[in-house]
Amino acid sequence: MTSVHLQSFSPAHPPVVPGPPQLGLPWALAEAKTFHLAGLGVFARTERTEAKQRAEQDAQGYLAAELARLQGIQGGLTTEAHQWWQSLVANDEATVCETVNYAFSDNPAAGCAVGVDGSVMSVVMRQQDIDSLPNQTPGVTSSGRPTLKTLTKRDRVLWWLTAMGSNIITTLKEGFAVAPGITAIDLAVITRVPDTQRLGFVAYGRWTRQTIESGPWQQPEDALRFLDIGQDVVCAVATTASGNLSSTIKPLDTSRLSGLQSLLDHAQDDAATAAATLAGLDGDLSANVPATPNAPTPDSYRIRTFTEWKNQVPSSAHPPATGEPVTPPPTILTPGQNLTLPAEAREGLTIAFRFGGADADLTLFLTDAHSKVSSDEDFVFYNQPSGAYGAARMLGKLNDGAHTVERAAVHLSALPDHVQRLTIAINMDVDTGLTCSALTHAKLAMECAAATWTFQPPADPAIRAMAVAELYRHRSPNGLPVWKLRAVGQGWADGLDGLARAHGVDVG
Structure with missing residues (x-):
């Protein structure tokens, strides 16, 4: 009560507007394929071939449109920041x-x-x-x-x-x-x-x-x-x-x-x-x-989905196939279990972490084979919601009744070669001091066009951050490259700092 005046405050300085996320053609192509292949069975070979051709035709336009739109947003934010600073001084x-x-x-x-x-x-x-x-x-x-x-x-x-x-x-x-x-x-x-x-x-x-x-x-x-x-x-x-x-x-x-x-x-x-x-x-x-x-910084650079972009351009002469794909019941994973992902997961994988009881954040680490990031840009979280040129993205939190759901999207086929593993992690809000035992109804769900997997992370009272699951490159017995999924559920008592350091992120 009598020593708060001993703290110091950094002087204000002109705001620096960060640049938009970098996007690449592999990401755009993966987004387009997900859109055009929706509803097509694996044996509809002719239709799938035509859908992939349409995706290749659309990917360049989608990428160019998003890059131009994001650059325009950056220009507007820069102008706004400059005007605000001039008004302040x-x-x-x-x-x-x-x-x-x-x-x-x-x-x-x-x-x-x-x-x-x-x-x-x-x-x-x-x-x-x-x-x-x-x-x-x-x-x-x-x-x-x-x-x-x-x-x-x-x-x-x-x-x-x-x-x-x-x-x-x-x-x-x-x-x-x-x-x-x-x-x-x-x-x-x-x-x-x-x-x-x-x-x-x-x-x-x-x-x-x-x-x-x-x-x-x-x-x-x-x-x-x-x-x-x-x-x-x-x-x-x-x-x-x-x-x-x-x-x-x-x-x-x-x-x-x-x-x-x-x-x-x-x-x-x-x-x-x-x-x-x-x-x-x-x-x-x-x-x-x-x-x-x-409060988390609003995502001014939210990337439009391919569907949003497609709805704003003239309809193709070959409209995408319609119809709801039949998805089997979810596979419930146990700690340590691993499995090979189907081919559909390479083109689009949605990740959702549902929880209640306390606040937590979903994070992604894009790492090498030793679970280390090549740079801090491979750490994807709410303050850096996009990585690998758009191949891994945070989609934000939303309330769903009594629970909170935070989502992310990953295009495995668009990840650069240096990314050998993708760790899906959670961490408790650092300001609360709570552990993972404070979470209720916690469940991670991963879904692609062909399958859904769920995993309930352990409510461990000794940890504040956890690697819930990981995706990693592998070679099948016939020598073909595949992606595998492993349920993990292991964590760090020192929370986000320990989690980030373990994956090679410089936490200062």
Whole structure:
């Protein structure tokens, strides 16, 4: 509570838009074959030959269209990013407030940028109520036995004041880091005043970028320096004539600051009223939902399926065959079981991981024969959803009733030669600290046009990441190349880091 100001924040810099995923003709051809061969039995040789010819005719156009579309998206994102950065450094009020509030959303003391005037930003911060602090602290007796010591009113106020100063400094440091054009911040703090149990302002002032960035923030006690380095700083905790801090907290007279006084004049400390109130501001600040900064980046470069592209071009003189293929019941795999995949799996394999109970992520590792990636680009996950020129892709998560389903698509025939194995893995959300035992109804399903396989990974309480299954190249007894599937279900106690390192990914 009294040391959050010791953290540092990286200064904002112009955003760099990543390039679109690389796509290759083998991927496009595999997508086209999957589309045109749908519904055709293995003995319909003439029809399958014609379908493959149509796929070869379409693949080049599909590839060119997707490359052009993705390059156009990158151009639009680059322009948008440049315009956003120019607005931020020019202190456009809406841009600055939105950006700063995004950064503030995971702070322990909720803060909100409420306006920008020139290069000065106004911020309101919600400090924890002093009545929420315990009134006892651990201690020892004269004989050395542990005990609980009751805090004096002055000690409790000093604790609360130090915590408030720590949060003020943190809010100022982050605000200046995020908004490079801001040179000073007017900050006001609200809390619930103990005597009246009503919300009131207990500190305000102006702090400049220079004083905050040049300050030596090394000890918890440095938090109290907020009283000395700001301009026109006023605090509800006064210093007595003897030099000690007061043991009371009194709301401030805000009549000198028209904005704060206006808010108080029109405030009703009643969240149920319809009018804009100080209680409403308190609720907005205290909501403090930090999900946004941690949310996965939207997939702006989502690759259209061949079906989507085909529906936008003139119909072929030879329309694809229709009809639902007959798929046998799924094969349920056991740990360690392996089997040879049918030829249909080479042209299109869908992977789906269904689960409940906790959050988890599906990942793919495209590796050599020793289960090591050749580069970090062969690690496919939600922040890098495409690999091998489109041959392996994440398709995102969706809710299906009480469960979550995350899907991926793989074209084995389009994987480059250096990819000898493909590991299908899961890892628990790194922020929760939960293990795989927290997952309920967990099941991996793999499906192609001819067959479906399912595997239930073990609910191991000792691991946080797991290789669920792997696909690997093999030569059949007659010497022909085939792909095989093995159910694994083994994992790593240290979660995603251990999983990635085991497959040769540099995790920094």
